[in-house]
Structures are given as C-alpha cells and as structure tokens.
Amino acid sequence: MLRTHLTSVWNLRYPIIGAPMAYAGRGRLARAVSEAGGLGMIGIGSNEPAEFFEREAAIVRGTDQQRFGFGLMAWAIEKRPELLQAAIQARPFLISISFGSPEPYAELLHQHGIYLATQVHSREEAIEAARIGVDLIVAQGTEAGGHTGDVGTLPLLQAVLDAVQVPVVAAGGIATARGVAAALAAGAAGVWVGTCLLASPECENTEQVRERIVGSRETDTVLTRVFDVAQGLSWPPQYPGRALRNHYTDQWHGDIEALKTNDAARQQLARAIKEKDYDLAYIYAGEAVGLVKQQQAAAVVVQQLGDGAEQLLHERYRALL
Ligand SMILES: Cc1cc2nc3c(=O)[nH]c(=O)nc-3n(C[C@H](O)[C@H](O)[C@H](O)COP(=O)(O)O)c2cc1C
Structure with a gap:
C-alpha cells in the first residue's frame, strides 16, 4: 500500500x-x-x-x-x-x-x-x-x-x-x-x-481516436492555440492546448494571426469536427501518448x-x- x-x-x-x-x-x-x-x-x-x-x-x-x-x-x-x-x-x-x-x-x-x-x-x-x-x-x-x-x-x-x-x-x-x-x-x-x-x-473517444492515440509517438504532439482560435473559444491566450499534430496544426500553428481572420479555414475545421476527420480536427493528448501502447x-x-x-x-x- x-x-x-x-x-x-x-x-x-x-x-x-x-x-x-x-x-x-x-x-x-x-x-x-x-x-x-x-x-x-x-x-x-x-x-x-x-x-x-x-x-x-x-x-x-x-x-x-x-x-x-x-x-x-x-x-x-x-x-x-x-x-x-x-x-x-x-x-x-x-x-x-x-x-x-x-x-x-x-x-x-x-x-x-x-x-x-x-x-x-x-x-x-x-x-x-x-x-x-x-x-x-x-x-x-x-x-x-x-x-x-x-x-x-x-x-x-x-x-x-x-x-x-x-x-x-x-x-x-x-x-x-x-x-x-x-x-x-x-x-x-x-x-x-x-x-x-x-x-x-x-x-x-471513438475507435478511430483510440487507434490514433495508440499509434502516436511522444514526438507527435504540438502545444497550440490553433483550435481555440479557429473555434472562437474564450481560452486565455497564456494556455494553449497540447494536441496531436495534424494537417491543420501544420498549416496554421505558425500563422495564428492569419487564422483569426480566415473564415474559410474556420469553417473547414468546423466541418472536420462534425465529420470526425482527424487529419484536420483536434485530438487533445499529451507527450505521454507515446507510452500508450x-x-x-x-x-x-x-x-x-x-x-x-x-x-x-x-x-x-x-x-x-
Ligand atoms: C483530452 C483532454 C481534455 C482535457 N480537458 C481538461 C478539462 O476540461 N479541464 C482541465 O482542468 N484539464 C483538462 N485537461 C488536462 C488534464 O486535467 C491533465 O492536466 C492532463 O491530462 C495531465 O497530463 P497527461 O495528459 O500527460 O496525463 C485535459 C486533458 C486532455 C488530454
């Protein structure tokens, strides 16, 4: 004990x-x-x-x-x-x-x-x-x-x-x-x-998300405001979120200011979330994801x-x- x-x-x-x-x-x-x-x-x-x-x-x-x-x-x-x-x-x-x-x-x-x-x-x-x-x-x-x-x-x-x-x-x-x-x-x-x-x-989580979690390495996450900004959430900027890297974070993580005014990109994320398309939608997870086998x-x-x-x-x- x-x-x-x-x-x-x-x-x-x-x-x-x-x-x-x-x-x-x-x-x-x-x-x-x-x-x-x-x-x-x-x-x-x-x-x-x-x-x-x-x-x-x-x-x-x-x-x-x-x-x-x-x-x-x-x-x-x-x-x-x-x-x-x-x-x-x-x-x-x-x-x-x-x-x-x-x-x-x-x-x-x-x-x-x-x-x-x-x-x-x-x-x-x-x-x-x-x-x-x-x-x-x-x-x-x-x-x-x-x-x-x-x-x-x-x-x-x-x-x-x-x-x-x-x-x-x-x-x-x-x-x-x-x-x-x-x-x-x-x-x-x-x-x-x-x-x-x-x-x-x-x-x-869905089976699809669980499979992505099990398949990810400790190097596959990013600490980013991309998803909060694109969804217009009121998260204070000093708290970004750690999520699995995907096409959406690769495209926008370095360009948050442009994302704020890009309606098409925001709609693209909303669609991806609805369709459970995780190449674009978020899966929040930490670096320990590489330990989940x-x-x-x-x-x-x-x-x-x-x-x-x-x-x-x-x-x-x-x-x-
Ligand atoms: C998918 C996900 C959602 C989370 N949502 C919240 C939340 O709603 N409130 C909160 O205080 N922390 C939230 N956290 C942070 C956790 O409370 C916790 O600090 C974190 O998971 C610990 O680190 P680990 O993921 O490496 O175990 C979330 C974490 C994950 C992975």
Missing part, C-alpha cells in the same frame, strides 16, 4: 486521480477510475448544459456511492456561474477550478464540504493557491495533454514541492509506473493522469500504475540505498 495524503487522508486505494477531460472523460470513465481505487473526475466543457452534471454524477456514483470530482475552467465559470452551481448540487468529493483563479469560489466549496483543487503552472501560482486555501495543488507541466502552461512537469514539481505545504500531485507526461514512482519519490502526494486513459473504452480498460491502467509504482519503489529503494 502506498501511503500518501491521498491514500491516508482521502482514503483512496491508489494515489491516482483520473484527470478531468472535457468531452473525453465523463461519468463512465470517472466511475471506472474510482471503482479501481483512484479518484475519477468528470471534465466540464465551457458549453456543457446544466443537466449534464447530475446525469454524469449519477453514472459515477452508482448504487455504491463512488466518489468523484468535476474539473471546471475558471474563465468558463466567470461567463456561466451556473456551471459551478450545478457542480456543487451534484455533490462531488472534489472540484478543480483551473485556468484562472479559484479564489472567489474557495469558501463556497468548503462550506459545502467539497475539496478544492487547482492546476498551477509556476511556483508563484502554487504559492497563491496555497494562500487562498486550496486542498490540492496540481503541478501541471507543459507535457500534459489539453490546455497547459510552458514549464516542464519535473522542474515545476520540484519548485512547487519546495514552495508549499499543501499536498501536491504531478500532472503531465505520466503514463507508466515509472512516472508515478518518480513523482512519489520526489514528494508528490500522487499523480493526475489524463492521456494514459484516452485509449480506454470507458472514454468517450494498447487499448486497455481504465481499471487495468490504474492498477498497473499503482501496483507497478509500489513494486518499483521497493526495488529501487533496495538497489539504491
């Missing part, structure tokens, strides 16, 4: 949190992760309807009251405060509010007995998160899939662990037991993993990460010390 804040205080079997992934990770994936002994999270896209929360929460909770979390974007809550209200009403164990400050919401969540997490991208953001009283800091490196910052997971994790007393989990680029063991050995309370679950059947049930992924890390830490301890 691995003993960290997440297993001793939060009582998880494994110190593993299934990252919130809007449109990709919903109730089914969260349930599989929680049932396996991690904490599953449901990603909330900026245009999700209010009914979404209770429907997906019911799927995770089941009859055995599995715990789960929601992952929201601060900039989306600012535009649609009803997202946070709906999240609270669905009684999650944890809410993460990232990509903007969670400060205005910390007290409210705590009044409802809900833990608050936030993803940080610098030492300063971690210190600020600790000041406002978040319960879990997620050090999200630039290797991560989806929207992220520009500091690598390892330098960020070291800086954050040195700077705060709050439990910290590592996110970005972790997809094997070695990655989990490294984060725990450094002092993290656990890991927050997304990309390694993208080929699991409980994900909302097969389609495996989420429970198997979680168990391999957790049990594998425990075994590795034993072996390395004996070998090194």
Whole structure:
C-alpha cells in the first residue's frame, strides 16, 4: 500500500486521480477510475448544459456511492456561474477550478464540504493557491495533454514541492509506473493522469481516436492555440492546448494571426469536427501518448500504475540505498 495524503487522508486505494477531460472523460470513465481505487473526475466543457452534471454524477456514483470530482475552467465559470452551481448540487468529493483563479469560489466549496483543487503552472501560482486555501495543488507541466502552461512537469514539481505545504500531485507526461514512482519519490502526494486513459473504452473517444492515440509517438504532439482560435473559444491566450499534430496544426500553428481572420479555414475545421476527420480536427493528448501502447480498460491502467509504482519503489529503494 502506498501511503500518501491521498491514500491516508482521502482514503483512496491508489494515489491516482483520473484527470478531468472535457468531452473525453465523463461519468463512465470517472466511475471506472474510482471503482479501481483512484479518484475519477468528470471534465466540464465551457458549453456543457446544466443537466449534464447530475446525469454524469449519477453514472459515477452508482448504487455504491463512488466518489468523484468535476474539473471546471475558471474563465468558463466567470461567463456561466451556473456551471459551478450545478457542480456543487451534484455533490462531488472534489472540484478543480483551473485556468484562472479559484479564489472567489474557495469558501463556497468548503462550506459545502467539497475539496478544492487547482492546476498551477509556476511556483508563484502554487504559492497563491496555497494562500487562498486550496486542498490540492496540481503541478501541471507543459507535457500534459489539453490546455497547459510552458514549464516542464519535473522542474515545476520540484519548485512547487519546495514552495508549499499543501499536498501536491504531478500532472503531465505520466503514463507508466515509472512516472508515478518518480513523482512519489520526489514528494508528490500522487499523480493526475489524463492521456494514459484516452485509449480506454470507458472514454468517450471513438475507435478511430483510440487507434490514433495508440499509434502516436511522444514526438507527435504540438502545444497550440490553433483550435481555440479557429473555434472562437474564450481560452486565455497564456494556455494553449497540447494536441496531436495534424494537417491543420501544420498549416496554421505558425500563422495564428492569419487564422483569426480566415473564415474559410474556420469553417473547414468546423466541418472536420462534425465529420470526425482527424487529419484536420483536434485530438487533445499529451507527450505521454507515446507510452500508450494498447487499448486497455481504465481499471487495468490504474492498477498497473499503482501496483507497478509500489513494486518499483521497493526495488529501487533496495538497489539504491
Ligand atoms: C483530452 C483532454 C481534455 C482535457 N480537458 C481538461 C478539462 O476540461 N479541464 C482541465 O482542468 N484539464 C483538462 N485537461 C488536462 C488534464 O486535467 C491533465 O492536466 C492532463 O491530462 C495531465 O497530463 P497527461 O495528459 O500527460 O496525463 C485535459 C486533458 C486532455 C488530454
């Protein structure tokens, strides 16, 4: 048994949190992760309807009251405060509010007995998160899939662990037991993993996307604003998204200004998304995509990460010390 804040205080079997992934990770994936002994999270896209929360929460909770979390974007809550209200009403164990400050919401969540997490991208953001009283800091490196910052997971994790007393989990680029063991050995309370679950059947991804995930290498991603700009989304520009490279990113990543005013290119993307043409449409995924070698049930992924890390830490301890 691995003993960290997440297993001793939060009582998880494994110190593993299934990252919130809007449109990709919903109730089914969260349930599989929680049932396996991690904490599953449901990603909330900026245009999700209010009914979404209770429907997906019911799927995770089941009859055995599995715990789960929601992952929201601060900039989306600012535009649609009803997202946070709906999240609270669905009684999650944890809410993460990232990509903007969670400060205005910390007290409210705590009044409802809900833990608050936030993803940080610098030492300063971690210190600020600790000041406002978040319960879990997620050090999200630039290797991560989806929207992220520009500091690598390892330098960020070291800086954050040195700077705060709050439990910290590592996110970005972790997809094997070695990655989990490294984060725990450094002092993290656990890991927050997304990309390694993208080929699991409980994900909302299609077979076609799962095959692309399994077939991609660690060098096949790009951190880009292309898809946000082309869809007119309100993502703050300091958070680009890491996705699989394709014809669309090859064409527009170096020419964002031109893309902003190119209606034909924007319509081309809208069509591609509708038609599931992934030579043009996005598949958000992190550099760890190169480590995802097969389609495996989420429970198997979680168990391999957790049990594998425990075994590795034993072996390395004996070998090194
Ligand atoms: C497809 C996808 C969608 C994501 N959507 C969200 C989201 O809605 N909210 C959020 O806070 N983070 C989101 N993330 C980031 C994850 O929470 C997490 O930081 C990341 O997956 C960790 O890195 P990894 O992908 O290398 O495991 C997303 C990541 C992916 C791959």
